[in-house]
Amino acid sequence: MAASPLNVQPSVHARSNSLPSREHPMASQIDENLNRLRASQSASTSSSVGDKLNCLQDLYDYVDMFLQLPHTQQALAQEQQRKPVDELLDGFLLLLDVCGTAKDALLLTKEGTQELQSILRRRRGLEGLSNEVRKYFTSRKAARKAICKALKNLKHMENKLTTSSFSKDGETGAVIGTLKQVEAVIISVLESILTFISGPEAELKSSRWSLVSKLLHQKRVMCEEAEQNTNEIAYAEAVLRSFIKSGNTKHVENVQNELQNSEMCIRDLEEGLESFFRRLIKARVTLAFKATPLCFRNRRQLEPVEGIGGVSTSSSSIGHKLNGLQDLHECVDMFLQLPLTQQALVQEQHRKCTEELLDESLMILDVCSIAKDALISKTNETANAEAPLHSLIKSGNIKHIEYEQNQLQKSELCIQDLEEGLDGLFKRLIKARVTVLNILNC
Incomplete structure (x- = not known):
């Protein structure tokens, strides 16, 4: 074409x-x-x-x-x-x-x-x-x-x-x-x-x-x-x-x-x-x-990553979404700094909604922690899987070993990239939650 x-x-x-x-x-x-x-x-x-x-x-x-x-x-x-x-x-x-x-x-x-x-x-x-x-x-x-x-x-x-x-x-x-x-x-x-x-x-x-x-x-x-x-x-x-x-x-x-x-x-x-x-x-x-500038009238306008693809099937697509979420939360931080945003959050009639948002942010942080722990576990499994391969190489049995090593290395690099992306998102989520709490306590 x-x-x-x-x-x-x-x-x-x-x-x-x-x-x-x-x-x-x-x-x-x-x-x-x-x-x-x-x-x-x-x-x-x-x-x-x-x-x-x-x-x-x-x-x-x-x-x-x-x-x-x-x-x-x-x-x-x-x-x-x-x-x-x-x-x-x-x-x-x-x-x-x-x-x-x-x-x-x-x-x-x-x-x-x-x-x-x-x-x-x-x-x-x-x-x-x-x-x-x-x-x-x-x-x-x-x-x-x-x-x-x-x-x-x-x-x-x-x-x-x-x-x-x-x-x-x-x-x-x-x-x-x-x-x-x-x-x-x-x-x-x-x-x-x-x-x-x-x-x-x-x-x-x-x-x-x-x-x-x-x-x-x-x-x-x-x-x-x-x-x-x-x-x-x-x-x-x-x-x-x-x-x-x-x-x-x-x-x-x-x-x-x-x-x-x-x-x-x-x-x-x-x-x-x-x-x-x-x-x-x-x-x-x-x-x-x-x-x-005063409010995000349409939720999908706030979340560009929501419209990218469907279920993530590769580390690359997951990485794209993690990067997008980090960029999104940088803009959320800017949004929280606006005087009108802060005035809206401290109003008594919005207290219940604000508390619900804070509770949901804790749940999201918990999910991020679970994902990070799962990746650490996978890292350990990958490291343990490499040891038998090294022993096979020493014993002279090298058939298909190089291929398996390459696959394990790719898996390890993938996990490292995902860990970095999740950690970046985790820190931005914490920052956003602390910002909201500070606004409420002023």
């Missing part, structure tokens, strides 16, 4: 000179970043994708500053803008979900790539490798299916954006128009990134044999030149398919090199997407907060 062009011009497009508060540097910076993204070519290498992600991060840094401007907050808080603001908040949820899909697809691909590299290092023969290759391409097929669904959602979002209507008069309309422009460009960039991660089958089939031929038969310089002009992930897959079909073990080192390049590419993309993901969460929470 081809990516949409970056120069999407929705019906809500406003001229660059309509950006509010033109004297503010972030106004011109938003305009500049939008133009850079519109003018950029379709992502065909990890370098070009990385450039887009860096530009997205810069853009959202300025969007965050834009949302802090007093006139922006006044515009967003107006009742007549409630519908377009709600549409923007819904759009943020979909963009977060798409980012989650991209990150999960990269994680699946990285894990499969690492497993293939491990098997090649052990030189277990083509039979064992063929089985693992089939597993790899099965997981890639599942990832492509999820990406295809995400692309359809983005296309639906893009169509909805082009037909949306709102008052464009004055600075209020200019604020909404600017945010709509940002949303339109982000949709196109994410379509381009998803297409790169998917590595379209049509592109693979048309370029596979020429790419493999250059890798296996041309000089090294020519190979490097070819690599610079192709999708690193798709390139490694093409080389892998050719290697399995030919069965020529002389090319093992070439295959290992391409898989390693693919893994490095994936790691860079993961870092870029994670950074953008966190900025997107922050922007959504800020938008909800600024649009309703």
Whole structure:
């Protein structure tokens, strides 16, 4: 599926000179970043994708500053803008979900790539490798299916954006128009990134044999030149398919090199997407907060992580939600500092509700403690499981030991990440509870 062009011009497009508060540097910076993204070519290498992600991060840094401007907050808080603001908040949820899909697809691909590299290092023969290759391409097929669904959602979002209507008069309309422009460009960039991660089958089939031929038969310089002009992930897959079909073990080192390049590419993309993901969460929470400064009228506006996916099935998706919860509680802390919030909490008619909130916070803290204890127990079990493996290695029985060790190490790293995320959330929950208690005792 081809990516949409970056120069999407929705019906809500406003001229660059309509950006509010033109004297503010972030106004011109938003305009500049939008133009850079519109003018950029379709992502065909990890370098070009990385450039887009860096530009997205810069853009959202300025969007965050834009949302802090007093006139922006006044515009967003107006009742007549409630519908377009709600549409923007819904759009943020979909963009977060798409980012989650991209990150999960990269994680699946990285894990499969690492497993293939491990098997090649052990030189277990083509039979064992063929089985693992089939597993790899099965997981890639599942990832492509999820990406295809995400692309359809983005296309639906893009169509909805082009037909949306709102008052464009004055600075209020200019604020909404600017945010709509940002949303339109982000949709196109994410379509381009998803297409790169998917590595379209049509592109693979048309370029596979020429790419493999250059890798296996041309000089090294020519190979490097070819690599610079192709999708690193798709390139490694093409080389892998050719290697399995030919069965020529002389090319093992070439295959290992391409898989390693693919893994490095994936790691860079993961870092870029994670950074953008966190900025997107922050922007959504800020938008909800600024649009309703006296109270959060809609609970789902306060919880961006609630709309991401469903039941968490991987450590990556759980990590996303823990990060989102931590960002959320930072905004809750800001909300509790508002004079009107504090005045509302100390009113006698709200005493019962406030006490219920405090009781519920204790229950949540207790659940967090149980989860942390369970992770500590799992850490101990993992450590105990490693001891027998070491004894087997000493005794000379090393069959499948390396694989089991890798799995245990992955499990241990996963547990460590979850422990850090839970601990960060636990501390923020305590801080929020203490803040409420201090307000009540003043």
